[in-house]
Amino acid sequence: MTIKDVAKAANVSVATVSRVINRLGNVDPETERRVVETIKRLNYFPNHSAKSLRTSSSNGIGIVISHDLDYFISFPYFVEFIHGMSGVLSDLDYHLVISTEKKGNSNSYLEIAAKGLVDGLILFDVMDGDERIFALRKFGIPFVVIGRPNNVGIYEYVDTDNEKGGFIATDHLFEVGCKRILFINGPKGHAATRYRLAGYIRAHKERGIEYDEDLVKYVEKNSDRENGYLLTKEALKNLSFDGIFVSGDFMATGAMVAIEEAGLKVGRDVPIVGFDDVPLSAMVNPSLTTVRQPINEVGKNAAMILIDMLNGKQVESKVLDVFLVKRNSTFRE
């Protein structure tokens, strides 16, 4: 079933069929009606490869996922992110292509773009100093980064306001009476880690409280429950603190366990604020006060910006607002 079959069946040329499909005008209404009817009757769908080859645009946008299970699974909002993108994509007739990083070959992202499988890429796991950004620029492949790794300025990005997030989390802990706040931060080398620390420090400054860098801990690799537990356990041994800001809700639940094992009560004795607001956070006991990021919007904006770029429009990077979700882990009674 090709455009030729349709043309023959509708008694017109392929050019006319193409004009109808692509709404290019200059087609007699009666002819158009006949063509539309024929297309429907024959269940014809234009071949994607042929169109893509001819127009050199695939209408696909790509993401590459790491095959590292731990990392991938622990990415706490993958589903919501995909969902945010997918609405935009479907409205604009784009589709999403997911490729997996092959073992020992770290340029799938380049490959899928270079071979024309996708028109642009969204990168959501970029660390400071990631050389992919330079490679993509060199190849002239349009891409949008989720987050703000260093070298901001040579790429477009969509990020949430992690500095503000760090600030409001810390400030809220001061507000409920904390004096010394342990900060269990994400891994070094992540932009979010830097920004959240900046917010944590600003919250100290604005209250005229001295900032003690011994109170800031960094997780080695995965921001999971286990590491939250271990870092808190460790801190309980040799530090004095009366509140915790944890950069990730999974880690925060680990911290909660460590606190309770120490015979303390989360909230009354040690208020805890997390980050991410994953579904879990509302369900743990006590429920977790946390910083919510509009992940859905991040996906949406990233897709929109990328598609605008593909259409040659001028685009602007975006930083989306975050806000505090107050729950029981910072409730004193």
Place this chain on the structure above:
Amino acid sequence: MTIKDVAKAANVSVATVSRVINRLGNVDPETERRVVETIKRLNYFPNHSAKSLRTSSSNGIGIVISHDLDYFISFPYFVEFIHGMSGVLSDLDYHLVISTEKKGNSNSYLEIAAKGLVDGLILFDVMDGDERIFALRKFGIPFVVIGRPNNVGIYEYVDTDNEKGGFIATDHLFEVGCKRILFINGPKGHAATRYRLAGYIRAHKERGIEYDEDLVKYVEKNSDRENGYLLTKEALKNLSFDGIFVSGDFMATGAMVAIEEAGLKVGRDVPIVGFDDVPLSAMVNPSLTTVRQPINEVGKNAAMILIDMLNGKQVESKVLDVFLVKRNSTFRE
């Protein structure tokens, strides 16, 4: 950068370049060396559309997601499922295409296959009586279904052993001393719902306990926390039971809340078993005994079976084993 450029630069014809790329043999080793070197030097990647057009195969396999946020987000193992597929796909040089159901147009799944964007489909949200299966068969599009909706036999599937899951969950509750087990099941019309009920009934039979169908409740639509809470609340009013089997961990956490609000203790007074083993389940308090399904394997097998089908191999549907993860929600002390 096309195959012609490579041919010119390596001083051979396009046919020879193609032979090298596709390892078709009959190429002088020295020539091959030169071509390979040239390809690398020029950073050439064969155009995907051209290849796809000529060979009429896209090496893409597709899934279509619903734009209904609630449903999509509550699908508890999307990430793990994708991850399972992606390993296989990447090894065999396939990629995943995700398309979103357009509002008011429920045949994106047909469209992406008919236009040659993908070679086959994986459907993971098929309910009993879903007419898509017939449409796909009619069009001769290869596809694999996750789960076992009715009309088994006219399609290939990968499922987990939900009957066994229902059985071991129920049997475990009997084992810890329950006499009357409330069963909060998934929505009617889902195959998993039927199979789990069958397991629940068999567990009664094998212990010679009478099965009371009043104790079986069905959620209307989404198996989320809210509905688990409401159904349990309702059941507490007019039913007597001393244990609960909940067909979904999110719902189970809702049930836990309802039980505790009634002044009962989950575990000691009312043991609860869930289903799915989402990350959450280990973290709630008390931690949730649940039935674990090998979702990763489901994704892996589905991808393998589909690709075998595409290669004309004989394939067989699969039912994967499930097992019980014992935690504190069924611990009496």
Place this chain on the structure above:
DNA sequence: CCTCTTTATGTAATCGATTACATTATAATC
């Protein structure tokens, strides 16, 4: 050294769309 395979390579048709350009029919202008 001639014929016959086998190996290595090249030429050109092909996949199914889009689209520049050509052509014809129709309407508008004076």
Place this chain on the structure above:
DNA sequence: GATTATAATGTAATCGATTACATAAAGAGG
């Protein structure tokens, strides 16, 4: 009614790969 602009349609080149077929070169067998 002749001239010109506009609308409707068609023809054929093109995108970049694969591959059937043709051909040339090299090796085998007598």
